[in-house]
Amino acid sequence: MERGKPDRRRFLRDSAALAGVALGATRIASGQESADSDPGLAHLKAVHAYGQRSSFEKSIRIGNNGLDRPAPGVPRDLGMRSPLQDVVGILTPAPLHYMINHNYEPPNIDPQKHRLMIHGMVDRPMIYTVEDLKRLNPVTRVHFVECRANSVPQRKARTMPDATAQVTHGLSSCSMWTGVPLSLLLQSSGLKKGASWIVAEGADELLHSKSIPLEKAMDDCLVVYGQNGEALRPEQGYPLRLLTPGYQGINNVKWLRRVKVVDKPYMFKMESDDYAEIRPDGKNRWFDSQMGPNSVITRPSGGQHLPGPGFYAISGLAWSGGGSVRRVEVTTDGGTTWKDAEIQQPVHRKAYTAFSFGWDWTGEETLLKSRSTDETGDVQPSVAEYAKIWNLPAGYLESGQGGFTGNFCAIQTWRLKRDGSVENALFS
Numbered sequence: 001m002e003r004g005k006p007d008r009r010r011f012l013r014d015s016a017a018l019a020g021v022a023l024g025a026t027r028i029a030s031g032q033e034s035a036d037s038d039p040g041l042a043h044l045k046a047v048h049a050y051g052q053r054s055s056f057e058k059s060i061r062i063g064n065n066g067l068d069r070p071a072p073g074v075p076r077d078l079g080m081r082s083p084l085q086d087v088v089g090i091l092t093p094a095p096l097h098y099m100i101n102h103n104y105e106p107p108n109i110d111p112q113k114h115r116l117m118i119h120g121m122v123d124r125p126m127i128y129t130v131e132d133l134k135r136l137n138p139v140t141r142v143h144f145v146e147c148r149a150n151s152v153p154q155r156k157a158r159t160m161p162d163a164t165a166q167v168t169h170g171l172s173s174c175s176m177w178t179g180v181p182l183s184l185l186l187q188s189s190g191l192k193k194g195a196s197w198i199v200a201e202g203a204d205e206l207l208h209s210k211s212i213p214l215e216k217a218m219d220d221c222l223v224v225y226g227q228n229g230e231a232l233r234p235e236q237g238y239p240l241r242l243l244t245p246g247y248q249g250i251n252n253v254k255w256l257r258r259v260k261v262v263d264k265p266y267m268f269k270m271e272s273d274d275y276a277e278i279r280p281d282g283k284n285r286w287f288d289s290q291m292g293p294n295s296v297i298t299r300p301s302g303g304q305h306l307p308g309p310g311f312y313a314i315s316g317l318a319w320s321g322g323g324s325v326r327r328v329e330v331t332t333d334g335g336t337t338w339k340d341a342e343i344q345q346p347v348h349r350k351a352y353t354a355f356s357f358g359w360d361w362t363g364e365e366t367l368l369k370s371r372s373t374d375e376t377g378d379v380q381p382s383v384a385e386y387a388k389i390w391n392l393p394a395g396y397l398e399s400g401q402g403g404f405t406g407n408f409c410a411i412q413t414w415r416l417k418r419d420g421s422v423e424n425a426l427f428s
């Protein structure tokens with residue numbers, strides 16, 4: 001009978017669905033087989049099972065050296081810069097988050113096998129699985145991560161007229177991170193008297209390790225497993241990473257597997273030598289980790305082109321390791337006059353903050369700059385002020401010679417030319 005058919009079909013469908021639930025993995029595996037033999041289904045799975053951006057969107061990460069590929073011959077340090085000029089809003093899409101791996105390719109870690117050990121000067125050493133951590137109350141926060149080498153003038157590509165915002169500021173990114181407060185794990189283990197530092201260690205081949213003051217660890221550090229609504233990317237430390245909001249990138253240990261509570265910094269090569277700033281006056285800044293107030297105009301910025309005189313929103317990003325961004329000023333006349341830009345919500349502490357400033361361009365050549373102030377009243381320095389803070393001799397930064405300065409947060413200048421092209425003009 002005709003009427004019987006739909007019911008029978010539904011019965012078959014429902015029992016197939018139930019069988020799918022009961023058989024679990026087996027059922028999915030046989031489904032994959034049929035997708036392979038059915039090109040239409042294979043296409044759906046390949047393209048839509050995990051979404052891809054429009055084929056018209058071409059923005060990509062580029063090599064740390066400012067080229068569209070990593071530097072050849074540096075197999076132990078893989079760096080990729082984030083395309084700041086293309087990012088919309090305050091979150092960096094995870095596939096475009098900048099990346100610094102001192103150990104080249106990220107390890108491919110099975111989260112079921114991964115463990116995080118808390119030990120050292122604690123009453124109760126603990127070993128956590130990723131699932132153990134997910135049983136705890138999660139916290140979600142928006143924070144930037146920034147390499148201390150971001151923007152340093154010693155990198156040649158950074159001072160060239162054709163540098164884009166990706167080349168000048170692309171060793172930083174901002175994500176929404178989800179995990180648990182490190183303080184919760186440390187408290188549960190019980191801190192012993194005299195504990196004053198932690199040493200965090202990653203599960204990469206080189207066991208990237210970093211000493212961090214216990215005060216910071218107990219303040220706002222997180223052990224995170226989530227990034228922008230999904231699991232951390234392998235490049236960002238899957239399945240677990242330490243997040244040290246506002247501190248130099250190197251502290252944010254990826255593939256985190258161990259936190260040892262200790263009573264002194266361990267002075268690893270990277271923190272006592274490579275990452276410590278030996279200034280021209282011979283002085284050193286060990287563990288001076290907090291990133292300063294920073295900002296960059298991303299539209300219009302280096303490599304972009306304005307079609308002609310008229311209205312433009314000058315927009316960009318501001319951030320500070322000191323807390324939330326309270327104010328951003330913009331100058332469209334090379335620094336003669338500064339005006340407040342509009343700060344866009346949401347504003348998070350130690351996170352990218354978007355700003356914009358409506359402007360009528362007359363068509364004349366001019367210099368554009370932005371300057372941020374954070375909640376502690378810290379103001380982003382000019383290049384000259386930055387040189388003063390770090391006690392650098394005149395012309396030191398401009399020369400491109402000498403050692404790394406690090407934490408370079410000086411005001412960025414873009415030159416807008418009469419033909420509408422935009423150039424990097426850091427030292428103007």
Ligand SMILES: Nc1nc2c(c(=O)[nH]1)N[C@H]1C(S)=C(S)[C@@H](COP(=O)(O)O)O[C@H]1N2
Pocket residue numbers: 097098099100101102103145146147148173201202203204207208235236237248249250251252253254255
């Ligand atoms: N395990 C491990 N953690 C690491 C690194 C590393 O090489 N290995 N690089 C550090 C440095 S120098 C920076 S700047 C940040 C970069 O974070 P990202 O790659 O997620 O952008 O990770 C830090 N954490």
Ligand SMILES: [Mo]
Pocket residue numbers: 100146147148149249250
């Ligand atoms: Mo870094």
